[in-house]
Amino acid sequence: MIELVDLIRLVRAVLARRAALEEGIARGYAEALGRLPPRPGPEIAAELPSGMLEALTVAGLLRDDAVDRHYLELMPAQLAAQLRGRGPEERLFAARLDLRRLPRLREGLERLFALVASANLPCARTLGASTPGQLISAHPTFGELYASCHFGHSMPMLYAYPGDLTDDAWRGRSPDQLIDARYVGPLVHELSHLHPVDPDLVPAPANLHEALAAWIGSEAWPQQVFPAPGGEDALPGAPWFAALGGFLALRIGATEAVRAQAGALDLRDAVGASCAAALRCYGWLTFLETGAPHLLSDAFAPGRWWKLVDLHRDPALARRFEAEHVEPLLREVPAPGVPLKAAWDAALDAIPWPELPAWRDAPDVDDEALALRAACALCVRTERSGRSFRTSRAAPPGPLVLDMRACELRAPWPGPDAVGAPANIPYPPALCAAQARAGRQHVDLPGPRA
Numbered sequence: 001m002i003e004l005v006d007l008i009r010l011v012r013a014v015l016a017r018r019a020a021l022e023e024g025i026a027r028g029y030a031e032a033l034g035r036l037p038p039r040p041g042p043e044i045a046a047e048l049p050s051g052m053l054e055a056l057t058v059a060g061l062l063r064d065d066a067v068d069r070h071y072l073e074l075m076p077a078q079l080a081a082q083l084r085g086r087g088p089e090e091r092l093f094a095a096r097l098d099l100r101r102l103p104r105l106r107e108g109l110e111r112l113f114a115l116v117a118s119a120n121l122p123c124a125r126t127l128g129a130s131t132p133g134q135l136i137s138a139h140p141t142f143g144e145l146y147a148s149c150h151f152g153h154s155m156p157m158l159y160a161y162p163g164d165l166t167d168d169a170w171r172g173r174s175p176d177q178l179i180d181a182r183y184v185g186p187l188v189h190e191l192s193h194l195h196p197v198d199p200d201l202v203p204a205p206a207n208l209h210e211a212l213a214a215w216i217g218s219e220a221w222p223q224q225v226f227p228a229p230g231g232e233d234a235l236p237g238a239p240w241f242a243a244l245g246g247f248l249a250l251r252i253g254a255t256e257a258v259r260a261q262a263g264a265l266d267l268r269d270a271v272g273a274s275c276a277a278a279l280r281c282y283g284w285l286t287f288l289e290t291g292a293p294h295l296l297s298d299a300f301a302p303g304r305w306w307k308l309v310d311l312h313r314d315p316a317l318a319r320r321f322e323a324e325h326v327e328p329l330l331r332e333v334p335a336p337g338v339p340l341k342a343a344w345d346a347a348l349d350a351i352p353w354p355e356l357p358a359w360r361d362a363p364d365v366d367d368e369a370l371a372l373r374a375a376c377a378l379c380v381r382t383e384r385s386g387r388s389f390r391t392s393r394a395a396p397p398g399p400l401v402l403d404m405r406a407c408e409l410r411a412p413w414p415g416p417d418a419v420g421a422p423a424n425i426p427y428p429p430a431l432c433a434a435q436a437r438a439g440r441q442h443v444d445l446p447g448p449r450a
Contacts, residue, residue: 017060021053024072025154032077033084039094041084042147046076048154050199051209059287062333066291071154078156083143088162092183093143095175097136102180104233106132108188112220116194119258126194126262142179150193159186159235163387185217185224185233192217196263203260203267205283207244207298207305212261214238215245218373219254226376227392234391236419239377243302243425246370250428251309254366275312278326282308285341288334300416303408303426304348306358310429313357321347353407354436358429367428371409374425375400378411384418404432404440 029046048056048071059067082089099106109132113123122130128148129135139145146157160183170178192213196202203209218225218238225242227234249257252270259265268276282305286292298304311317325344334340353359361367381394398412413423 013061014057017057018053021048021056021060021068021072024068025076028073029076029080032073032080035077036080036085038084039086039090041094041141042144044083044147044153046079046153049150049193049202050196051202051204051206052151052154054202054204055206058284062288063291063336067287075155078161079152079154082156082160083147088165089160091170091175092160092165092178093141093146095142095179096140097142097145097179098176099132099136101176104180104184105187108184108221109135109191112188112191112217115216115220116258116262119255119262121194121197121259121262121264125197127191128195142175142183145187146190149187149190150195151190157186157190159183159388161388166386166388168386169388182232185221185227185235188221189213189217189224189235189238192220192261194262198263201260201263201266205280207241207283208248208267208279209261211241211244211302211305212248212257213245214241215249216258216261218242225373226380229393231392232390234380236382236389236391236417237299237421239373239380240300240302240421240425242373243370243377244305246373247302247306247426248309250366250370271309272312272318274318274322274326275309277330278308278312278322279305281326281329282344285344289336289338289340291336300420300422301345304345306407306426306429307348307351307353307356310356310358311351317351317356353405353429353432356429359433361430361433363428363430363434367430370428371431374409374427377421377425378409378413378423381413382417382419382421389418402427402432402435404436407432 025046025048029044052071056067056071081087082093097105099109113127113132116123116126124130127135129138135148136145139148146152146160169182173181190213193209194213194216203212214225214235223231223233224235225239245257248260248271252260256265256270260267260270267279271279282298286298311321325347329340378396378400379393380391382389382391396411396413401410401412402408403410407427407429408424409427410424416422
């Protein structure tokens with residue numbers, strides 16, 4: 001049992017660490033602004049969102065301040081350049097928004113607001129306004145709109161770095177034209193992190209929060225994972241994050257998944273306390289092993305996360321996994337370098353899908369939707385374009401192949417794309433079981449229709 005004096009020391013350490021992080025990001029952003037020739041722009045108080053503050057607090061207690069420079073100096077400096085700098089970012093972030101001239105953005109926002117409202121959530125609380133029009137009225141420039149998002153006071157916007165904003169990217173277009181062609185997907189994604197109703201209930205680990213944002217965003221704006229022909233606003237690697245968010249929605253319900261993302265539903269109530277604990281532990285393994293500053297891991301292996309969620313529907317499997325993997329991790333913090341991730345991965349890989357509850361589920365329309373997402377994912381590729389990336393549709397050099405027992409859809413691409421997205425993605429077990437019961441071992445599937 002933990003002694004009272006040890007508990008007091010722990011509480012003091014947590015509070016001191018949180019205070020240092022809050023002071024650190026404010027100082028990092030202020031110092032970055034001081035190094036710029038600033039322009040008018042959003043006047044923000046730099047701060048870490050609640051989930052990130054919790055994660056970095058834990059990271060500091062476990063591994064000292066190894067991640068601090070990344071999150072308290074480098075990221076705020078890039079954010080300052082976007083919101084207030086006079087570099088390549090200025091033309092985009094200073095652009096004024098008028099939804100009458102941005103039909104794709106207007107549609108994306110309308111669909112996102114409708115999705116959030118359908119989950120019985122207050123858009124004014126979770127999205128920052130009751131309607132898209134009110135959101136743009138309150139935040140009339142691109143920079144102000146981004147600053148209103150979940151990460152807009154702490155992290156730079158992805159896909160809006162100087163390398164993304166070269167003359168080749170603009171191609172002679174106006175800010176309105178570039179925003180409506182290139183930034184609807186990214187903006188809808190950023191807004192899909194949602195502002196929490198209860199900051200203590202933001203989904204954790206970071207993988208789940210990002211996965212739910214990818215799924216919610218692509219439900220509202222499918223082109224962020226499967227672009228229109230010639231489309232520019234798909235997000236590199238997003239289908240693999242969305243696959244995890246989609247499976248969680250399949251397990252707990254779409255409405256519940258949106259509410260969990262908004263901190264209006266405790267994930268422990270949705271999937272069970274032991275499952276929630278295992279997911280948190282799994283998300284920390286790479287950091288505990290390597291101390292890497294990026295707190296996202298396994299973006300391109302959602303199938304293992306599927307198994308970790310699903311095995312907790314079987315009490316015997318859950319108890320065994322908890323005893324062998326979760327409890328030892330909770331009892332003692334391992335030394336750096338201990339191959340935790342490999343051990344957990346091997347344990348999950350060793351559980352055949354036919355032994356998991358999802359294999360026995362009756363397939364429904366949600367399984368079909370997840371299957372279509374998988375097929376679409378393998379018909380999209382990201383390529384490097386100068387110092388940026390471009391994600392577009394691409395026909396695989398052969399049919400998609402479904403491995404029923406592995407619950408995996410594969411494409412005959414020669415290898416991962418430019419951001420590491422693999423040529424395989426998990427496929428709904430209930431649909432695979434139905435094919436297996438029909439006596440099939442592998443199935444060739446056509447790619448998705450236009």
